[in-house]
Amino acid sequence: MTRTQVPFPSPATLKRFPHIHDDPSTLSHTLDPFTITTSSGFLPYQTAPTDLPEVFKPLVSLLERLPVVKADGTPGLLATYELGPATEAELPDLTDEVEKLVLTDGEWDRFTITAVFRDYTFLASSYLLEPCWESWCTSADRGYGLGRDVLPKSVARPMYRCAQILDLPPFMSYAASYALFNYTVTDHTKGLEEYSNLRLVRAFERGLDPKSSEAGFILTHVDMVKETGSLISGALRVIDTLEQQGPRTDINDGFREILQAMEKIEASMEDMWANSKPSEYLSFRVFIFGITSQSMFPNGVIYDGVEDNKPLFFRGESGANDSIIPLLDHLCQIPMPSTPLTKILHEFRAYRPLPHREFLTYVREKAEEIGVQEYSVQDSETAVLFLRTLNHVRSFRWRHWLFAREYIIRRTPHPTATGGSPIVTWLPNQLSAVMDLMVSIYDRYLAPKEGAATMNGQEDLIASHRKQVEPMMELVRDQKDKLAKEVERWCQERGV
Ligand code: HEM
Numbered sequence: 001m002t003r004t005q006v007p008f009p010s011p012a013t014l015k016r017f018p019h020i021h022d023d024p025s026t027l028s029h030t031l032d033p034f035t036i037t038t039s040s041g042f043l044p045y046q047t048a049p050t051d052l053p054e055v056f057k058p059l060v061s062l063l064e065r066l067p068v069v070k071a072d073g074t075p076g077l078l079a080t081y082e083l084g085p086a087t088e089a090e091l092p093d094l095t096d097e098v099e100k101l102v103l104t105d106g107e108w109d110r111f112t113i114t115a116v117f118r119d120y121t122f123l124a125s126s127y128l129l130e131p132c133w134e135s136w137c138t139s140a141d142r143g144y145g146l147g148r149d150v151l152p153k154s155v156a157r158p159m160y161r162c163a164q165i166l167d168l169p170p171f172m173s174y175a176a177s178y179a180l181f182n183y184t185v186t187d188h189t190k191g192l193e194e195y196s197n198l199r200l201v202r203a204f205e206r207g208l209d210p211k212s213s214e215a216g217f218i219l220t221h222v223d224m225v226k227e228t229g230s231l232i233s234g235a236l237r238v239i240d241t242l243e244q245q246g247p248r249t250d251i252n253d254g255f256r257e258i259l260q261a262m263e264k265i266e267a268s269m270e271d272m273w274a275n276s277k278p279s280e281y282l283s284f285r286v287f288i289f290g291i292t293s294q295s296m297f298p299n300g301v302i303y304d305g306v307e308d309n310k311p312l313f314f315r316g317e318s319g320a321n322d323s324i325i326p327l328l329d330h331l332c333q334i335p336m337p338s339t340p341l342t343k344i345l346h347e348f349r350a351y352r353p354l355p356h357r358e359f360l361t362y363v364r365e366k367a368e369e370i371g372v373q374e375y376s377v378q379d380s381e382t383a384v385l386f387l388r389t390l391n392h393v394r395s396f397r398w399r400h401w402l403f404a405r406e407y408i409i410r411r412t413p414h415p416t417a418t419g420g421s422p423i424v425t426w427l428p429n430q431l432s433a434v435m436d437l438m439v440s441i442y443d444r445y446l447a448p449k450e451g452a453a454t455m456n457g458q459e460d461l462i463a464s465h466r467k468q469v470e471p472m473m474e475l476v477r478d479q480k481d482k483l484a485k486e487v488e489r490w491c492q493e494r495g496v
Pocket residue numbers: 220221224269272317318319320321322324325326345397400403404407408416417418419420421422423426427430431
């Protein structure tokens with residue numbers, strides 16, 4: 001029997017997110033595929049289509065021939081730098097066919113439209129970055145050179161139309177394109193349970209081979225995000241119970257559910273090292289750069305037939321559009337410094353699917369309104385659970401910093417990440433913010449107080465809770481110093 005004495009989810013949450021507890025397999029394809037449920041979490045409510053309606057055959061044909069190594073193991077169009085000419089010669093403008101992607105009730109078939117969007121964005125990025133791929137493969141210094149600066153009508157117009165319908169920027173994105181709408185399973189009865197059952201749908205380089213580093217890179221993200229149903233459920237339990245002034249024990253349970261989900265997510269994240277080799281990352285990475293804040297696109301890109309042909313600028317595909325960490329940032333009300341770096345963090349928000357954006361905004365506003373942080377620190381047991389939640393945000397970001405260092409920073413002087421953020425300073429901006437908050441909460445609410453009555457029951461309880469987090473806090477203080485020194489060294493070495 002549950003101890004909950006207030007409705008969960010709260011009427012307010014249910015009103016705002018009516019599908020939150022639905023069985024994902026029953027959801028209508030008119031809904032955005034990233035409609036959130038507590039079982040599918042931030043993954044799409046159903047596995048993405050591997051094929052498109054027949055009329056998009058010319059697009060699918062290009063996509064199947066596109067990868068550097070095709071599904072059958074032979075070289076594809078990007079291997080010989082022939083994708084550009086093939087696209088220009090073969091692809092008709094299928095924008096009118098996008099208009100026909102409606103279901104019987106006349107509503108958009110958003111599920112299929114997202115698959116069409118995914119495929120156009122794959123083609124667009126391949127087309128724009130093919131010259132960079134050629135420079136990277138052929139020039140000794142491994143520079144990227146310049147990308148193409150005009151996207152043909154036959155790619156630009158239908159991609160733009162899909163993006164309008166889905167309310168997304170018209171460019172390859174993390175959720176609706178390369179990562180979360182780009183996996184399938186070999187055995188449908190097994191689903192997502194086993195990592196070895198996962199496969200990519202589309203790939204740039206060698207990703208159709210499940211053992212490749214490209215496949216491993218993306219599928220590790222999928223394997224992590226599959227655990228987000230209970231993360232969302234835990235976060236909602238905290239917010240909904242607090243909003244309805246329910247019992248603290250239930251709020252503590254919400255934090256426990258979050259902690260359990262994060263254990264699984266971080267364990268899966270650690271498999272990145274085995275699933276995707278650091279030495280092979282920079283290859284397929286060429287195709288995921290954006291067209292803003294990048295030397296390859298100094299003047300953005302003209303989308304022929306779109307927005308009066310004025311140059312457009314979009315951030316590239318990035319895990320910064322993932323929703324796990326922003327959910328916890330918002331729930332815990334982690335304050336970010338007012339720096340230009342934080343502005344980039346906010347700009348990334350626009351690249352998430354609409355349902356993720358709506359959910360994260362809801363969590364951010366509710367957490368502020370009901371004061372999740374303030375409530376949590378008033379009781380030493382909740383304060384410990386809150387600190388342990390923050391510690392997951394820290395360890396995620398620390399592990400992630402090690403990825404950025406070993407897969408990218410050590411191996412290329414290129415100053416910006418695919419999303420256009422400065423490669424050395426941006427990730428530490430957020431990592432330092434979490435560590436600062438941990439130290440300030442510990443010092444204020446759990447550290448020994450001068451003159452506190454030692455035999456007072458309350459002090460004893462605080463002391464016993466303090467003991468639980470002391471080793472964790474020691475590590476945080478060490479890591480804070482280590483990070484600052486390391487960032488300074490990289491900045492000096494790279495002239496930042
Ligand atoms: C080899 C593995 C990875 C590398 C090299 C890597 C690299 C990067 C880089 C360079 C950024 C900067 C943003 C930009 O401008 O593009 C970034 C951001 C980010 N990535 Fe990754 N990433 C990796 C794996 C992951 C995984 C598995 C996740 C989990 C979903 C993830 C989630 C994030 C998040 C949340 C951000 C925003 C950072 C923040 O809020 O502090 N990344 N990543």
